[in-house]
Amino acid sequence: MxxxxxxxxxxxxxxxxxxxxxxxxxxxxxxxxxxxxxxxxxxxxxxxxxxxxxxxxxxxxxxxxxxxxxxxxxxxxxxxxxxxxxxxxxxxxxxxxxxxxxxxxxxxxxxxxxxxVQLLTPESHKLLEEGPKARRRFMDWGCFYQFPEFHPLWRHYKRGLAQRNHALKQKLPQSQVQLWDDMLVSQALQIDHYRQDYLQQLTPYLNTFCDALMPELKQSVACQYRAGWPKNTDNLLTLFRQNFSKDRQVGHTQYGAHRADIRFKLDQQEAIHGLSRGQQKLFVCALLLAQACLHEKISRxxxxxxxxxxxxxxxxxxxxxxxxxxxxxxxxxxxxxxxxxxxxxxxxxxxxxxxxxxxxxxxxx
Ligand SMILES: Nc1ncnc2c1ncn2[C@@H]1O[C@H](COP(=O)(O)OP(=O)(O)OP(=O)(O)O)[C@@H](O)[C@H]1O
Ligand SMILES: [Mg+2]
Incomplete structure (x- = not known):
């Protein structure tokens, strides 16, 4: 209780x-x-x-x-x-x-x-249609409760990222910007691991609640996770190094765990395109219920x-x-x-x- x-x-x-x-x-x-x-x-x-x-x-x-x-x-x-x-x-x-x-x-x-606590408001369908921040918050809510190491890790990562971005904005020498890279890459990979794990556990629950709320949907639902860097990246540290001049140009770090996202798919189609507005709201209900159910299972x-x-x-x-x-x-x-x-x-x-x-x-x- x-x-x-x-x-x-x-x-x-x-x-x-x-x-x-x-x-x-x-x-x-x-x-x-x-x-x-x-x-x-x-x-x-x-x-x-x-x-x-x-x-x-x-x-x-x-x-x-x-x-x-x-x-x-x-x-x-x-x-x-x-x-x-x-x-x-x-x-x-x-x-x-x-x-x-x-x-x-x-x-x-x-x-x-x-x-x-979970929240559903008349704005909640924006989880599907707006930028990735809300979707990161959604998965990080689950990671926070499920993996005790996640929250300190994410906080350290964000602090390191802010320092690196500050160094980029100040146009400090490359060597000073890159002081942060090893740590950020290592933390990004750990964060990535927790998020993938969480979404994998969540997906069956999401399907159950989508079925319950929208039995008319025939397709199964998938959470396609995006790490925050290109799929074909072999070595994130090398990517950070290669991307230095671009990062400096824009004044922030372009790849990393802070750019992660989820695409919700119904078979091959993005959920947002295949659902009516009412169904989008039901989909968000299903997401929250799935989280609630998984949370109960893990934490009792x-x-x-x-x-x-x-x-x-x-x-x-x-x-x-x-x-x-x-x-x-x-x-x-x-x-x-x-x-x-x-x-x-x-x-x-x-x-x-x-x-x-x-x-x-x-x-x-
Ligand atoms: N800082 C504040 N101090 C005093 N009153 C405030 C403050 N902020 C908002 N209010 C008032 O509080 C009232 C309640 O707002 P609230 O949004 O909670 O209403 P509600 O019952 O949800 O209404 P609705 O059905 O329209 O959504 C409003 O009249 C608003 O103007
Ligand atoms: Mg109100």
């Missing part, structure tokens, strides 16, 4: 003071436009990842005319012997404080490690799923299907909607319904 049992927000957007005892399964958050539904989902995502999915500006998150916002969650995890963790995040304009069980922690990953802990504005995402039939799958996976889910009637509530005795009005939230009986 991984479950947020209590969620508190202070001065987070229009939510001045919110305290919720969340249910273990469906939490339906109902309210008119501008009530504060997305803000609630955003707060959980911020606690789990350190980022908002709507803004990069901290001042947007803090209630107007206030100095700071706080998100706090009591989390229960562990199977037969559940443990409770208290996770907290306070943001001021130029400062973030993280707390875990009453102690300050310096790294967001310590919170993230305990709070595996379910994820928590945040779904913003579900009716905007899927039609009635597919909303029902998605809710059945979430129920089957026994995942705590927070779903926002403008109307309760648009969401099929499978187990009314286990569901909690929350009414949001102008940043205030009350449980409905």
């Amino acid at each position: 991984t479950q947020i049992s209590r969620l508190s927000l202070q001065n987070f957007r229009n939510c001045r003071q919110v305290d919720l005892d969340l249910g273990a399964q469906l939490n339906l958050i109902v309210g008119d436009n501008a009530a504060g539904k997305t803000s609630l989902i955003e707060a959980v995502w911020l606690l789990a990842t350190g980022r908002s999915f709507r803004t990069q500006k901290v001042q947007h998150l803090i209630e107007h005319e206030q100095a700071q916002c706080t998100v706090f969650a009591k989390l229960i995890s562990g199977g037969d012997h559940p443990v409770e963790h208290r996770l907290g995040l306070t943001k001021q304009l130029h400062n973030t404080q993280l707390r875990l069980n009453g102690e300050s922690v310096s790294s967001q990953s310590e919170i993230a490690q305990r709070l595996p 802990e379910p994820v928590i799923m945040l779904i913003d504005d579900l009716p905007a995402e899927l039609d009635e039939k597919h909303r029902l299907k998605l809710l059945e799958l979430l129920d089957m996976l026994n995942i705590q889910h927070l779903i926002t909607t403008t109307s309760k009637d648009l969401i099929p509530i499978l187990k009314p005795d286990q569901a909690r319904i929350w009414q949001v009005t102008s940043g205030q939230i009350h449980k409905q009986d």
Whole structure:
């Protein structure tokens, strides 16, 4: 079980003071436009990842005319012997404080490690159509939870890459730029290995959930992984060396793990070209469910799923299907909607319904 049992927000957007005892399964958050539904989902995502999915500006998150916002969650995890963790995040304009069980922690990953959260919003289909960054984040989410070595490795790699790019921009001598190459290449190859491994494990789950959500699709789905350098590269270090003048011209390192991507294919065709907009959304649902299922299998802990504005995402039939799958996976889910009637509530005795009005939230009986 991984479950947020209590969620508190202070001065987070229009939510001045919110305290919720969340249910273990469906939490339906109902309210008119501008009530504060997305803000609630955003707060959980911020606690789990350190980022908002709507803004990069901290001042947007803090209630107007206030100095700071706080998100706090009591989390229960562990199977037969559940443990409770208290996770907290306070943001001021130029400062973030993280707390875990009453102690300050310096790294967001310590919170993230305990709070595996997935997010589906009306923007989620962009995972398929926009640049590779979102797809790298998607696979790196899985690598983070599955391989403990992955996160420190990726952080070191990014730090080394920033130094190399800085040296390129400063037009430092070739020898100084290349000081970084051995380390970057070695780390890139390790990162590559973890990502390939992860996608290989994920693909059967992806096919299962694509079948469940889109039985009309006859083709099987493949995740075609791209490392971030040409396929026929024998020696990445040689490629780095050969590419030095080009790198210097453009002022950054053109090949490496920071350029990795995934192409989702239905037989030979790119998924994005073969699917309707609705199917693209279902495909993203299948990706998240596949991740959730694999995560549960590896860590024995379910994820928590945040779904913003579900009716905007899927039609009635597919909303029902998605809710059945979430129920089957026994995942705590927070779903926002403008109307309760648009969401099929499978187990009314286990569901909690929350009414949001102008940043205030009350449980409905
Ligand atoms: N920093 C802030 N301080 C105070 N209020 C804010 C702040 N940022 C946003 N708001 C307000 O919070 C309200 C809630 O926004 P939110 O996006 O959470 O609504 P919502 O319920 O998801 O609406 P919709 O159904 O339209 O998506 C809006 O009226 C917005 O103007
Ligand atoms: Mg909203």
